Amino acid sequence: MAQSQQKTNPGRFFEDYAVGDVLKHAVPRTVSGGERALYHALYPARHALYSSDSFAQGCGLASSPIDDLAAFHVVFGKTVPDVSLNAVANLGYAEGRWLIPVYPGDTLRSESEVIGVKQNSNGKTGVVYVRTRGLNQRDEVVMEYVRWVMVRKSDLDAPAPEPVVPELKKGLDAADLVIPEGLDFSAYDFDLAGEPHRWGDYEIGEQIDHVDGVTIEEAEHMMATRLWQNTAKVHFDLSFRPDGRLIYGGHVISMARALSFNGLANAQMIVGLNGGAHANPCFAGDTIKAWSEVLDKSETAAPGVGAVRLRLVATKGGAPFELRGADGKYLPDVLLDLDYWVLMPM
Amino acid sequence: MAQSQQKTNPGRFFEDYAVGDVLKHAVPRTVSGGERALYHALYPARHALYSSDSFAQGCGLASSPIDDLAAFHVVFGKTVPDVSLNAVANLGYAEGRWLIPVYPGDTLRSESEVIGVKQNSNGKTGVVYVRTRGLNQRDEVVMEYVRWVMVRKSDLDAPAPEPVVPELKKGLDAADLVIPEGLDFSAYDFDLAGEPHRWGDYEIGEQIDHVDGVTIEEAEHMMATRLWQNTAKVHFDLSFRPDGRLIYGGHVISMARALSFNGLANAQMIVGLNGGAHANPCFAGDTIKAWSEVLDKSETAAPGVGAVRLRLVATKGGAPFELRGADGKYLPDVLLDLDYWVLMPM
Amino acid sequence: MAQSQQKTNPGRFFEDYAVGDVLKHAVPRTVSGGERALYHALYPARHALYSSDSFAQGCGLASSPIDDLAAFHVVFGKTVPDVSLNAVANLGYAEGRWLIPVYPGDTLRSESEVIGVKQNSNGKTGVVYVRTRGLNQRDEVVMEYVRWVMVRKSDLDAPAPEPVVPELKKGLDAADLVIPEGLDFSAYDFDLAGEPHRWGDYEIGEQIDHVDGVTIEEAEHMMATRLWQNTAKVHFDLSFRPDGRLIYGGHVISMARALSFNGLANAQMIVGLNGGAHANPCFAGDTIKAWSEVLDKSETAAPGVGAVRLRLVATKGGAPFELRGADGKYLPDVLLDLDYWVLMPM
Incomplete structure (x- = not known):
């Protein structure tokens, strides 16, 4: 009898990527x-625009979209078998933009273009840069982002490719952001949204402790990660990771963003991802808390809509507002350092 | 850099409530x-009217509504940040009525009117009474109930308000109950509902042991509580409650009600909440069982529809039908003592 | 006061079944x-036909159906209170066929006909054979299967019935399979499906190690089992099973089938269940892996659609491809041995 492992997906290795591949x-x-209900069961998500059709309609949208991060997870999850199955590390994100809200009934797929490759000096690994796009059933791009990962080589004798390192923006300019068509915050209902603080109430440099915490359970992070069809075995198979199942970094992002409601209830729509680092691994039993810092602000052309650039930090201990040690490295209790743009009523 | 906690919600304290406030x-x-599927995944809910569009249509409704307790949880969850964030104890419920079934697609919001305040003699806390209403997207009241909680004072020097204690009914009369429009049990299918016992088969004073039990898990009660957007930290943050995350009382109510299917499969629609006490706290690892007692019965004007008033008791141990000790206090294994009205085929 | 247990369902005992009963x-x-989203949260399910309306439409269906195993679980769950509440053992399955895909909005109910009874020589138990059918809201049979269980007698003095043992096929012939109306794989998109392997790439006798594993959690198997309204207490009540809550066999089937995506991504639609054994019990903490063996192949009349008969084995340890010991018995790490037919693009 033939015993085949060649039918299963071994993933791509560094030498399998070439700039220009799609x-x-x-x-x-x-x-x-169903995805919306599960998102609300898995995270303490309370932003009104993603909870209520009526509220979203009051803001000029057709109905309440799927959470922006849920859309990101769906798009991201599809890339794992092709991009990060043999990744040693997820190195960074840049130039992420949400272009069109995703509504119940939409069908999403993903494509990635290889935009950079650079073999490491050890000859065993290399860095791959991809620009990923999520498309809906009308082939419209609903979101895009750049990610770079360190990937193992399978054949150490494969020649190093010509290094290509893309020039990436350190952060999006406000002018790069795409405001969803029809969005209008001029009749925004602050009572229903949950807090009175508007765009003008936030100052650049201001820091906010979101106070609340959630202790993480195995069943929850696995359900979340599977829902996005991210099936990387490190998240699920304790026999593969006897020290503990590693929690998908996106679970920490969604948890921290949901916790940030307390103080940022009006930071409704995520439109830009400037960068992000998963500073330390997260495991079940950790209690996640979050704090934010206002990095920048800008007006937009849409009625009543302002943009705010925020740092969102998730921790599993320690005091708020502490990020790096004297050595410049992230403190051991820091899980996430995310830099993103949101839309807020003015 | 400004570090602000003033943007987060500190909750209201006793002195922040005045009779007449809405x-x-x-x-x-x-x-x-999605909410319906999750309700059925989180609780062993089997009442046919809430499981099948066809069955609900056979009872005169447009389709299968969302479980009455799910509607209650959605309405209740919204009140937590304004009513019980600084509550020391949830003291009671009264005059609860379900007025209009909630269907998939409906949007719910909540309002509470302060109907009583009374400072305690210690000067540190007081009791606040609110009448809460849940409204749908057509501004129709879908349910209402009175709740009273003991709340801390923040400013101990704040003067005690004029005490106002509302007169509340010990229990609703059958005439107070609102039967959903069109409800008709004259062609009720007992086979599909799961049990042959009709209104006439239950006697006042009869007690029913529901036999089945469910051992509670952290992931489940947190998912349930978040789904209702109740984000009180006692339920989620083990660093805040090192002795164990306290399980939302509504999780116990829904679990006990679902377990009561075995013996009360035809107790389909909850229409009245006369009162209820969360007798002891519940933690993950507890095994919940339930028993019921028939308190009262009444005919209704709707075809084939009778009303039954039930006591529903949830326990985490001990024998069924034991409620209070010789001292008149709830026994330590009693979690819940709920008094409600349901509609049943005659 | 009357204390009644007679209102709860004691389940049927062996002497309560007679051939011909429906x-x-x-x-x-x-x-x-909601059910679809939960299925994807509970299992690493990735078959494209059950994930995307667009993909299903590209295969000639109206939209993406509910997973075939979810439909099976819904149909099966309803039978538990009438068939297996007093079962000592679930002995086997045969002649299972999926006849019509189940779509969101469909309402399912189940009926079982008793087709065999045979008392065991010990006089304490007997074997009951039932043919179960799932029907939709148009009274169309969407699936059917035969199951036989060993059931306890309640009244040991009840006379043994005339033994009737139905003749059951060891396996369905390809001609017995029903291909969903309109199914057409001639424009099948292998990129979107996830693997290039088509019907012609699989050989009879070929074995596939699906590589991935999932460590099982209590919250997950209970949510899954409740979602199918299977409320057998062995799965939920730790006070009833102090050695551990026994995991519903269907949870293992769905987990193994989802894991088999890695190597069988194009084995899209399950259309036949030839047989199956739950070889050993499964408990929380076990890590489930899976392997498959190609048992048979056949062409079909539908355009581009081939049928493959597969053995699917789930394990909780040990090496792949090991099934039975020298004594002919299942090895202790084998959880499931399932024999089924799937449809695959040619």
């Missing part, structure tokens, strides 16, 4: 109210 | 089949 | 996108 990722997904 | 609670919510 | 099972269920 990877068409598998398993498109139709989202529904 | 609190417009935040974060309206649109419900879908 | 059991109309309770609690019909309407499924929605």
Whole structure:
């Protein structure tokens, strides 16, 4: 009898990527109210625009979209089998933009273009840069971002490719942001949204401790990660990771963003991802808390809509507002350092 | 750099409530089949009217509504940041009525009117009475109930308000109950509902042991509580409650009600909440069982529809039908003592 | 006061079954996108036809159906209170066929016909054979299967019935399989499906190690089992099973099938269940892995659609491809041995 492992996906190794390749990722997904309900069960998400059709309609949208981070997770999850199955490390994000809200009934798929490769000096690994796009059933791009990962070589004798390192923006300018069509915060209901603080109430440099915490359970992070069809075994198989199942970094992002409601209830729509680092690994039993810092602000052309650039930090201990040690490295209790743009009523 | 906690919600203290105040609670919510599926995943809920569109249509409704207790949880969850964030104890419920079934696609919001305040003699706390209403996207009241809680004072020097204690009914009369429009049990299918016992088969004073039990897990009660956007930190943050995350009382109510299917499969629609006490705290690892007692019965004007008043008791040990000790206090294994009205085929 | 346990369901005992009886099972269920989202959260399910409306439409269907195993679980769950509440053992399955895909919005109910009874020589138990059918809201049979269970007698003095043992096929012939109306794989998108392997790439006798593993959590198997309204207490009540809550066998089936995506991504639609054994019990903490063996292949009349008969084995340890010991018995790490037919692009 033939015993085959060649039918299973071994993932791509560093030498399998070439600049200009377009990877068409598998398993498109139709989202529904089921994904929204699960998102609200898995995270303490309370932003009104993503909770209520009526509220979203009051803001000029057709109905309440799927959470922006849920859309990100769906798009991201599809890339894992082609991009990060043999990754040693997830090195960074840049130039992330949400272009069109995703609604129940939409079907998403993902594509990634290889935009950079650079072999490391040890000859065993290399860095791969991809620009990933999520597309809906009308082939419209709903979001895009650049990610770079360190990937192992399988064949150490494969020649090093010509190094290509893309020039990436340190952060998006406000002018790069795309405001969803029709968005209008001029009749925004602050009572229903949960807090009175508007765009003008936040100062650059201001820091906010979001106070609340959530202790993480194995069942929850696995359900979340599977929902996005991210099936990387490090998150699920304790026999593969006897020290503990590593929690998908996106679970920490969504948890911290949901916790940030307390102090940023009106930071409704995420439109830009400037960068992000998963500073330390997260495991079940950790209690996640979050704090934010206002990095920048800008007006927009949409009625009543302002943009705020925020740092969102997730921790598993320690005091708020502490990020790096004297050596410039992230403190051991810091899980996430995320830099993003949101839209807020003015 | 400014470090602000003033942007987060500190909750209201006793001196912040005045009789006549109307609190417009935040974060309206649109419900879908996702909430229904999760309700059935989190509780062993089997009442046919809430499981099948066809069955509900056979009872004169447009389709299968969201579980009555799910509607209650959605309405209740919104009140937590305004009513019980600084509560020392949840003291009681009264005059609860379900007025209009909630269907997938409906958007719910909540309002509470302060109907009583009474400072305690210690000068440190007081009791606040609110009448809460849940409204749908057509501004129709779908349910209402009175709740009273003991709340801390922040400013101990704040003067005691004129005490106002509302007169509340010990229990609703059958005439107070609102039967959903069109409800008709004259062609009720007992086979599909799961049990042959009709209204006439239950006697006042009869007690029913529901036999089944469920051992509670952290992930489940947190998912349930978040789904209702109740984000009180006692339920989620083990660093805040090192002795164990306290389980939301509503999780125990829904679990006990679902377990009561075994013996009360035809107790379909909850229409009245006469009162209720969370007798002891519940923690993960507890095994919940339930028993019921028939307190009262009444006919209704709707075809084939009778009303039954039930006591529903949830326990985490001990024998069924034991409620209070010789001292008149709830036994330590009693979690819940709920008094409610349901509709049943005659 | 009357204390009644007679209102709860004691389940049927062996002497309560007679050949020809038709059991109309309770609690019909309407499924929605909520069930689909939960299925994807509970299992690493990635088959594209069950994930994307667009992909399903590209295969000639109206939209993406509910997973075939989810439909099986819904149908099966309803039978538990009438068939297996007093079962000592679930002995086997045969002649299972999926006849019509189940879509969000469909309402399912179940009926079982008793087709065999045979008392065991010990006089204390007997074997009951039932043919179960799942029906939708148009009274169309969407699936059917035969199951036989060993059931306790309650009255040991009840006379042994005339033994009737139905003749059951050892396996369905390809000609027995029903191909969903309109199914057409001639424009099948292998990139979006996730693997290039088509019907012609699989050989009879070939074995595939699916590589990935999932460590099981209590919260997950209980949520899954409740979602299918299977409320057998062995799965939920630790006070009833102090050695551990026994995991519903269907949870293992769905987990193994989802894991088999890695190597069988194009084995899209399950259309036949030839047989199956739950070889050993599964408990929380076990890590499930899976391997498959190609047992048979056949062409079909539908355009581009081939059928493959597979053995799917789930394990909680040990090496792949090991099934039975020298004594012919299943090895202790084998959880499941399932024999089924799937449809695959040619």
